[in-house]
Amino acid sequence: MRTLWLALMLLIGVSAASAHQLKTASTTILFNERTGNIEVLHRFFLHDAEHAVKQLFDKEADIHQLERTREQFSDYVQQRFSLATLDNQTLPLSHVGYEIDGNNFWVYQETPVVANLKGLKIRHKALQDVWQSQQNLVNVEGNGPLQSVTFKAADNWLEVYF
Numbered sequence: 581m582r583t584l585w586l587a588l589m590l591l592i593g594v595s596a597a598s599a600h601q602l603k604t605a606s607t608t609i610l611f612n613e614r615t616g617n618i619e620v621l622h623r624f625f626l627h628d629a630e631h632a633v634k635q636l637f638d639k640e641a642d643i644h645q646l647e648r649t650r651e652q653f654s655d656y657v658q659q660r661f662s663l664a665t666l667d668n669q670t671l672p673l674s675h676v677g678y679e680i681d682g683n684n685f686w687v688y689q690e691t692p693v694v695a696n697l698k699g700l701k702i703r704h705k706a707l708q709d710v711w712q713s714q715q716n717l718v719n720v721e722g723n724g725p726l727q728s729v730t731f732k733a734a735d736n737w738l739e740v741y742f
Contacts, residue, residue, distance in 0.1 A: 603628055603707060603711045603713050603714040603715065604625070604714070604715050604716070604717065605622065605623060605624045605625070605628070605706060605707065605714070605715075605716045605717070606622075606623050606716075606717045606718075606719065607620060607621065607622045607623070607661070607704060607716065607717070607718045607719070608620070608621045608623075608718075608719050608721060609663070609700070609702070609718060609719070609720045609721070610721050610722050611693060611720075611721070611722030611723040612722065613722065615690075616692060616693055617690045617691065617692055617693060618663070618671070618690060618691050618692070618693055619676075619688070619689075619690045620661070620663075620673060620688065620689040620690065620691075621686065621687075621688055622657055622661065622686065622687040622688075622689075622706070623684050623685075623686055624657075624684065624685045624686075624687075624706075624707070625683060625684065625685075626643070626644075626680060626682075626683050626684055626685050627683070628707065629643050629653055629685045630642075630643050630644065632653075632707055632710045632711075633649050633652070633653055635710050636652075636653075636656060636710065637649065637652055643680070643685065644680070650678060650680070650685075651678075653678075653685065653687075654675070654678040654687045656706070657687045657706045658673065658675060658687065658689060660703075660704065660705040660706040660708075660709075661673070661689070661703065661704050661705075661706060662702070662703040663691065663700055663701070663702060663703075664700070664701040664703075664737075665694060665697060665698075665699075665700070665701070666698055666699045666700070666701060666739065666741075668701070669694075671691045671694065671700075672691055673689040673690065673691050674689060674690055674691065675688075675689060676688035676689055676690055697723070697742065698741065698742055699739055699740055699741035699742055700720065700739065700740050701737045701738070701739050702718055702720075702729060702737065702738050702739070702740070703731075703736060703737050703738075704716040704718055704731045705731070705736075708731070708732075708733045712733045713733075714733065715730055715731065715732055716730070716731040717729075717730050717731075718730075718731065718738075720740050723742050724742050727740040
């Protein structure tokens with residue numbers, strides 16, 4: 581019985597360690613008909629963000645306690661995310677805010693909807709300079725069927741079409 585218990589605890593520990601190694605973030609690009617804006621909502625696991633800020637900024641960075649660190653991380657995300665039209669016209673994203681919500685760190689951006697938009701070019705490199713295994717899932721909603729693209733470290737720009 582003790583051997584079975586030890587094996588079970590080892591399996592749980594290995595599963596938890598493996599889950600910890602999976603670095604992922606998700607972003608929603610939402611076409612909001614009511615506001616006339618494209619809203620961008622980035623969600624990072626707080627645990628990943630707290631480890632990343634110590635590598636990105638300095639050993640004293642503390643995303644839980646220091647407003648300066650939260651602002652730095654938000655700026656970092658915004659610098660590594662871009663939108664453009666299919667003909668390479670950059671869509672200027674305005675900073676809306678950021679917050680910690682439970683186990684997540686959110687960064688919010690927006691830009692006005694462009695008339696006759698046939699698709700988007702998307703770039704999402706956040707945390708890929710920290711971890712090569714980082715994957716950033718982007719969901720595009722509110723302009724036709726839901727579309728998703730996943731950025732791996734080797735990806736630069738990916739496209740969705742409407």
